[in-house]
Amino acid sequence: xxxxxxxxxxxxxxxxxxxxxxxxxxxxxxxxxxxxxxxxxxxxxxxxxxxxxxxxxxxxxxxxxxxxxxxxxxxxxxxxxxxxxxxxxxxxxxxxxxxxxxxxxxxxxxxxxxxxxxxxxxxxxxxxxxxxxxxxxxxxxxxxxxxxxxxxxxxxxxxxxxxxxxxxxxxxxxxxxxxxxxxxxxxxxxxxxxxxxxxxxxxxxxxxxxxxxxxxxxxxxxxxxxxxxxxxxxxxxxxxxxxxxxxxxxxxxxxxxxxxxxxxxxxxxxxxxxxxxxxxxxxxxxxxxxxxxxxxxxxxxxxxxxxxxxxxx
Amino acid sequence: xxxxxxxxxxxxxxxxxxxxxxxxxxxxxxxxxxxxxxxxxxxxxxxxxxxxxxxxxxxxxxxxxxxxxxxxxxxxxxxxxxxxxxxxxxxxxxxxxxxxxxxxxxxxxxxxxxxxxxxxxxxxxxxxxxxxxxxxxxxxxxxxxxxxxxxxxxxxxxxxxxxxxxxxxxxxxxxxxxxxxxxxxxxxxxxxxxxxxxxxxxxxxxxxxxxxxxxxxxxxxxxxxxxxxxxxxxxxxxxxxxxxxxxxxxxxxxxxxxxxxxxxxxxxxxxxxxxxxxxxxxxx
Numbered sequence: 187x188x189x190x191x192x193x194x195x196x197x198x199x200x201x202x203x204x205x206x207x208x209x210x211x212x213x214x215x216x217x218x219x220x221x222x223x224x225x226x227x228x229x230x231x232x233x234x235x236x237x238x239x240x241x242x243x244x245x246x247x248x249x250x251x252x253x254x255x256x257x258x259x260x261x262x263x264x265x266x267x268x269x270x271x272x273x274x275x276x277x278x279x280x281x282x283x284x285x286x287x288x289x290x291x292x293x294x295x296x297x298x299x300x301x302x303x304x305x306x307x308x309x310x311x312x313x314x315x316x317x318x319x320x321x322x323x324x325x326x327x328x329x330x331x332x333x334x335x336x337x338x339x340x341x342x343x344x345x346x347x348x349x350x351x352x353x354x355x356x357x358x359x360x361x362x363x364x365x366x367x368x369x370x371x372x373x374x375x376x377x378x379x380x381x382x383x384x385x386x387x388x389x390x391x392x393x394x395x396x397x398x399x400x401x402x403x404x405x406x407x408x409x410x411x412x413x414x415x416x417x418x419x420x421x422x423x424x425x426x427x428x429x430x431x432x433x434x435x436x437x438x439x440x441x442x443x444x445x446x447x448x449x450x451x452x453x454x455x456x457x458x459x460x461x462x463x464x465x466x467x468x469x470x471x472x473x474x475x476x477x478x479x480x481x482x483x484x485x486x487x488x489x490x491x492x493x494x495x496x497x498x499x
Numbered sequence: 500x501x502x503x504x505x506x507x508x509x510x511x512x513x514x515x516x517x518x519x520x521x522x523x524x525x526x527x528x529x530x531x532x533x534x535x536x537x538x539x540x541x542x543x544x545x546x547x548x549x550x551x552x553x554x555x556x557x558x559x560x561x562x563x564x565x566x567x568x569x570x571x572x573x574x575x576x577x578x579x580x581x582x583x584x585x586x587x588x589x590x591x592x593x594x595x596x597x598x599x600x601x602x603x604x605x606x607x608x609x610x611x612x613x614x615x616x617x618x619x620x621x622x623x624x625x626x627x628x629x630x631x632x633x634x635x636x637x638x639x640x641x642x643x644x645x646x647x648x649x650x651x652x653x654x655x656x657x658x659x660x661x662x663x664x665x666x667x668x669x670x671x672x673x674x675x676x677x678x679x680x681x682x683x684x685x686x687x688x689x690x691x692x693x694x695x696x697x698x699x700x701x702x703x704x705x706x707x708x709x710x711x712x713x714x715x716x717x718x719x720x721x722x723x724x725x726x727x728x729x730x731x732x733x734x735x736x737x738x739x740x741x742x743x744x745x746x747x748x749x750x751x752x753x754x755x756x757x758x759x760x761x762x763x764x765x766x767x768x769x770x771x772x773x774x775x776x777x778x779x780x781x782x783x
Contacts, residue, residue, distance in 0.1 A: 192688075207598040214597050271597040293598050306549070326532040327563040334536055343534075348594045351530055357584040358531065358571065366567075368560040373541045383544075385556055391564060397513040400572045403565040405557065422595070430595035451575070 205269050207293075209434040213353050214290070217270040219246040221253070221277030227284045228276035230309035234410035235274055237310065238350060238367075238388065240320050244268050254287055255418050258296045266294040272349055273299075282417060288345050289420075292430040298422040300342050302414035305383060310409035317408055318364035318390055323352040325363065325391070330371030332382060338419045339371060342384070365390045365408060381416035516569060518562045526570050529590030533567040535559075605691035608683070647673055710734045 193199035218236045220229070236245045252275060254261045265273060271294075275287040282303060289299030326347055332339045350367055365388060372383035390408040393401035422430070445455040477485070525534040543555045574585040606614065613620070626635040629644055637643045647669035655661055693701035714736055717724040760780065764772060 207601040209601055211597050290595065291597075292595055297595055323531060325564065325567055326530065327535065327560060327567065328532070329535040329537075329559060329563060330539055331536050333534060344592065344594065347530055347532060347592065351594075354529075354590070355587070357577065357586045359582045359584055360572070360576070361582060363568070363571070366560070366564050368556070368563065370539070370544075370556060370559070372544045373539075387556060387560060389557075389560060389564070391568070393568065395513060396516045397510050398516055400516040400569045402514045402516050403561060403568050405561045405564055407557065411553070427595065429599065431593045432596070432600050434600040 209436040213242045214272050214348065215268070215270040216243040216272035216274060216349060217246070217265060217268055218243055218274045219250055219252070219264070219276075220248070221275055221285075222249055222251050223278050224249075224276050225278035225284055227304055227307045228278050228286065231284075231286060231304060231307055231410060231412060232274065232276045234310040238324075239272075239274075242352070244270060254289065254296065254299055255301070255420065262291065262294055262296060265291050265296075274349075285417070286414075288342070288349060290345060290348060292422075292426060295426075296420070297426060297430060298341060298345065298420055300338065300345060300419045301417040302342075302384070303417050304412055305415055306411075306413035308409060308411040310388075313407050313409040315406075321352065322362060322364045323355070323358060324350055324388075325366040326351075327366060327368040328371075329368070332371035332374050333369075336374070336381075337421065338381070338416055339384075341419065341421050342416065343369070361393075363391055363393070366405070384414040384416070386410075386412040386414055516565060518565050520562075520566070524563065524566050526567060527591045528570060528574065528587050530592055531567070531571070531587075532592065533563055533570075535563055602695075605694050607687040608690075 193202050216236075216239050218232055218239070220232065224232075232245075236243050250260075250264075252261050252264075254275060261273065261275070265271065271291045273287070273289050273291070275289075277285045277287070279285070282301070284304040284307075285301060286304060287299055287301045290297050328343050333343045334340070346367070346369060368385075368387045368389060370385040370387070372385065374382045388408055388410060389405040392404040392406070394404055396402040445453060447453055520535070520537055522535075522537050525536070526532070527534075539559070540555060543552055546552060571585050574587065576583050576585050578584070612618075623638070625638060627638050627644055628634075629636045639645050647666065650666075650669075653665040653669065655663075655665060659665075689705065690701050693699075693704060698704055713730075714734060717727050717733075718736075720727065760777075764777070
């Protein structure tokens with residue numbers, strides 16, 4: 187017999203159903219974990235980035251013998267077990283000091299990952315006064331030409347947005363805008379294989395009166411402030427990427443026939459109301475038009491006679 | 500009346516919300532993302548002065564944030580009880596999915612058959628009218644009308660054994676029907692699982708599993724299956740046979756084996772040596 191996992195009660199059925207592939211997906215959960223050795227800088231960076239990703243994140247506090255660029259299997263097993271599709275691995279070694287690996291998985295298989303070294307770090311607790319609410323959607327700002335020029339920069343931008351964007355909504359509360367993730371690409375070295383510094387900053391946003399419709403924006407850093415340099419990368423191969431970015435049929439915008447919209451957002455269409463029955467229409471109530479008690483009774487008797495039933499008294 | 504001077508004075512009380520950029524930002528409002536490809540001040544970014552660098556970053560980031568906020572505030576809004584919500588368009592940037600697009604559920608045998616024959620299911624009401632009680636009762640299940648137990652009289656059909664318990668017969672038949680349906684259900688589950696794992700013949704998998712169960716059950720007796728009757732076509736169990744080399748071999752042979760092992764270790768690609776396995780081999 188092929189082993190068929192069958193849930194024994196509805197709670198576990200719901201749990202398993204939730205893990206199935208869905209047309210409209212939930213927010214990606216991130217797994218934040220440590221490699222076999224971590225430095226203080228890496229630990230603090232992990233904690234800060236975890237706080238930024240909360241509540242859609244799982245944090246592991248123990249060491250793991252995981253080297254995703256050598257062997258992906260153990261990490262994929264962890265991703266599958268925790269049903270997470272993003273990961274952030276922190277390591278520290280002599281060869282690659284203060285190392286972070288950002289990555290994501292498609293169908294529990296690693297899709298792409300980018301390893302960055304931390305060159306400068308100020309942990310979040312240094313900026314004590316400014317903090318944002320858990321689960322608030324961040325704004326993103328990417329500055330520098332490099333995000334358009336280099337393949338790994340473009341991938342890193344896509345990965346960071348995917349990592350931190352939070353829940354998709356069709357609108358945003360104007361007073362709920364609280365923080366921004368700003369990523370600035372420093373000057374690129376002449377050597378194609380080398381990466382420039384990438385400045386990762388998180389700022390809290392304050393909206394102030396400006397006398398116009400748009401508010402005046404004031405920013406204060408809320409941390410962490412990290413300078414990265416890209417090390418090893420494993421970018422998604424074309425085929426898997428195409429698979430992963432497929433849009434399910436349910437999500438395609440349907441063409442609605444015979445309804446038009448103009449530039450002002452007004453809707454035009456022809457409405458069919460059906461025949462108007464003027465004799466049954468409710469007009470203004472007047473005493474003169476009211477049926478007397480006798481008229482009512484005779485009408486009732488007529489109706490009963492019509493349907494062929496017998497009156498028994 | 501000229502109010503421009505008054506407006507100007509009012510405006511001067513506040514800091515400006517306008518930011519000038521050579522190349523306008525590329526804004527993806529669905530993701531609340533702005534991309535700025537304007538040239539940055541490389542001399543500041545390259546300098547060792549972190550204070551100046553951070554100050555510069557803070558300044559350009561504020562400008563970017565201002566532009567992004569401006570475009571969010573120019574979106575159409577809707578108001579709810581305690582908030583004003585700016586409507587956002589669909590994201591422009593393509594982000595990969597977490598899992599594949601859901602596949603349609605595999606059809607059961609009956610559904611396949613019905614499809615080829617063009618049989619369409621008709622909706623039956625869940626309850627039927629029970630004339631005896633004058634109530635609507637469930638067609639089946641708890642308090643259902645098809646319950647054999649409920650009947651107070653069962654006809655003994657022509658040619659049937661007069662001494663047979665007809666109630667028991669009904670009960671048995673129902674049990675058989677339920678069991679059969681469960682077997683069919685299990686088969687459907689297996690076939691759909693095989694289809695999803697792209698195994699063309701689910702029966703081959705079933706056979707393998709049955710043989711495994713047989714071997715396990717046979718070795719589950721006190722004598723580990725030693726005195727069990729042999730079945731026709733019983734699968735042979737492949738066990739692990741231990742081989743020991745004799746302790747006294749001539750020096751040349753011993754040298755050869757050790758050198759062979761050493762060569763294997765030295766020539767092996769890095770990280771491919773299983774230390775525990777190597778020790779085990781050496782001990783033999």
